[in-house]
Amino acid sequence: MAESATIVADQISYEDLYARWEQQNWQATALDFTVDRQHxxxxxxxxxxxxxxxxxxxxxxxxxxxxDNLSPYIDAAPREEQKYFLATQQVDEARHSVFFGRFMREVVDYSGDFAGLLERTRPELTWGFRKTFELLDEVADRLRRDRSRPQLAAAICLYHLVIEGTLAQTGQHFIEDYLTERDLLPGFREGMHNVARDEQRHIAFGVRMLYDLQREDPDCRHAVAELLREVLPYSVALFIPPRFDRRYTEVFGRTVEEIFAIGAASLEQKLRAAGMPVEELPGPPVMPLGLTAEERARRAVKLIEAGVLGAPNGSPRRDRETMELLFDFVARTIDPRAANGGLAVQWEFDDAEPWFIRVQGGEVRAEQGRLESPDVTLAMSYDDWVALVAGREDPRKLLVRRRLRPRGKLRSLWRVARTLGR
Structure with a gap:
């Protein structure tokens, strides 16, 4: 474990976080939206x-x-200090909802109770948002049934590090920056500042909690890695504007790629602070390694535009550039240690050019073409392979329906499953 992570985590105490909550309380109902409405x-x-x-x-x-989803976290927390802080966090989240609901009523001019306001704004939600928060519901249900430390660690990672520390915090900074630069929406801006301050406490709690959990039970690292593999295909597409209209972010001074890069760097930093650097998590890499956050963001946006990542949107592109990006992405998320010294996998597509990946001497290489004697051949459609990579299809279901037709020795097939982590 990196010494810097130990120093960061040890500077955070549950008692101090609770004390900050008492000192930093604010009233969502006291904000003045008069000028905001004019703006x-x-x-x-x-x-x-x-x-x-x-x-x-x-x-x-x-x-x-x-x-709505925080109560099982309180039940599963092993220490009273953790339960107390989580109870304050649930109050914060309800206050944030009241704040946004007031803005929708008093500034945007939407009418109705909270349920009505949520329904009125539901069409704004992206595919990535829906899938990420559906997973949050599932993870909360898992935690209700299983209060073990690994399950709690996975739940904390999703809630505090991915949703709050990566997605929400990035969006908060984006909003605060453009409203401050233009001196607009003073009431909303004050509220967003308060929300951001609350979220900083929550994220700090999540970092400390993960640090403690993984010290108490090493299996927590495996649970966090599995959770990240599950959520990242969804969360990467959360902030894609409607119809991929780039003006939705650029009108306020940021490109989609810039926002993505800030979020990617934020997640890495918080995992490192929790004592779980992304490159040290067990199993196949949870994200493409060997790239800067900016390069990962650029590639991810290209793959989303090509219909490879993100929401299903017709047949994905299969031009050379797109397939190179896709197979490089796959190659960078392969665990060469699981290949036991070497492995060659051939993809035979019904509807695209063949590709292969070779793992040898600890290196992974992806190329277009055919191998003479691959260890395993995966026969399938390109569309189905893209759906697997994007987390939109379950490989077991494709196997049952004969849409995924692997060939090779049983031992090699097992090594492929372990190496790809799929």
Whole structure:
């Protein structure tokens, strides 16, 4: 475990986080939206209102979802100090929902109770948002049935590090930056500052909690790695604007790639602070290694635009550049240690050019073409392979339906499954 991670985690105490909550309390019902209403209707352009509403709706639904899902975390926390802080966090999340609900009513001019406001803004939610928060529901249900430390670690990782520490915090900084630069929406800006301060406490708690859990039970590292492999195909597409209209972020001064890169770097930093550097997690890499956060963001956006990652959107592109990016992505998420010294896998597609990946001497190489004697051949459609990589298909279901037809020795097939982590 890196010494720097130990230092960061040891500087955080549950008692101090609780004390900060008492000192930093604020009232969502006391914010004044009078000037905000004037700005919204007179200073914002139609595009800015559409883009801001989309962005704020994601937060509104996110805050509501995390408030609803926090109770099993309180039950599963092994220490009383942890339970006390988590109880304060549930109050925070409810307050955040009230804040966003007030903005929707008093500034945007939407009417109705909270259920009605949530339903009115539901069309703004992206595929990545829906899938990420469906997984949050599933993980909370798993935690209700299994309060073990590994299950709690996976749940904390999803809630505190991915949803709050990567997705929400990145979005908060984006919103605060453009509103401050333009001196707009003072009431909303004050509320967002308070929300961000609350989230900083929550994220610090998650970092300390993960640090403690993985010291107490090494299996927590495996649980966190599995959770990240499960959620990242969804979360990477959470902040994709409607119809991939780049103006939704660029009108406020940021490209989609810049926002993605900030989020990717944030997740790595928080995992490292929790004593679980991404490159040291067990099993196949949870994200492509050997690339900067900026390069990972650039490639991820290209693959989303090509229909490879993210929401299913017709047949994915199969041009040379797209397939090179796809197979390089796969190669960088392969665990060469599981190949036992060497492995050659051939993809035979019904509807695209063949590709292969060779693992040899600790190195992984992906190329277009055919091998003479691969250890394993995977016969399938390119569309199905893309769906597997993007987390939209279950390999077991494809096997049962004969849409995935592997050939090779049983031992080699097992090594492929371990090496690919799929």
């Amino acid at each position: 919204w209707h007179n200073e914002f352009s139609d595009l800015e209102r559409r883009a801001a509403l989309w962005n704020y709706a994601l937060f509104f639904h996110g805050e509501d979802a995390v408030a």
